[in-house]
Amino acid sequence: MTTRILGPFNRVEGDLEVHLDIADGRVAAARVNSPLYRGFEQMLPGKSPLDALVIVPRICGICSVAQSAAAAAALRDLMGLTPPPNGRLAEHL
Structure with a gap:
C-alpha cells in the first residue's frame, strides 16, 4: 500500500492536508487533516x-x-x- 499526502492546500482559515492510502491503484482510505490548532x-x-x-x-x-x-x-x-x-x-x- 502506498500513502500519498496532498497539500498543504492554502485556505482562508488555515492549511489543509489530504492523506490517501492507495492499494492496487485505488484509494483504500482517505483522511483530511487541518494541522493548525485554533x-x-x-x-x-x-x-x-x-x-x-x-x-x-x-x-x-x-x-x-x-x-x-x-x-x-x-x-x-x-x-x-x-x-x-x-x-x-x-x-x-
Missing part, C-alpha cells in the same frame, strides 16, 4: 448544548451557515431526534 474545541465545554447554535456559527464568517447546520445536526443526533420527511429534504438543499 482551540475552538475549548469554547463549548461547560456551556448549555444550545449555546452551540449561537457560538459555532461565529467561528468563521465565511462558512457560518455550514457551521450552523453542523451544530444543529450534532444536537439533533445527541437528542436522538429524527426530522420529519420535509425536514430531511431541507437539510439537503
Whole structure:
C-alpha cells in the first residue's frame, strides 16, 4: 500500500492536508487533516448544548451557515431526534 499526502492546500482559515492510502491503484482510505490548532474545541465545554447554535456559527464568517447546520445536526443526533420527511429534504438543499 502506498500513502500519498496532498497539500498543504492554502485556505482562508488555515492549511489543509489530504492523506490517501492507495492499494492496487485505488484509494483504500482517505483522511483530511487541518494541522493548525485554533482551540475552538475549548469554547463549548461547560456551556448549555444550545449555546452551540449561537457560538459555532461565529467561528468563521465565511462558512457560518455550514457551521450552523453542523451544530444543529450534532444536537439533533445527541437528542436522538429524527426530522420529519420535509425536514430531511431541507437539510439537503
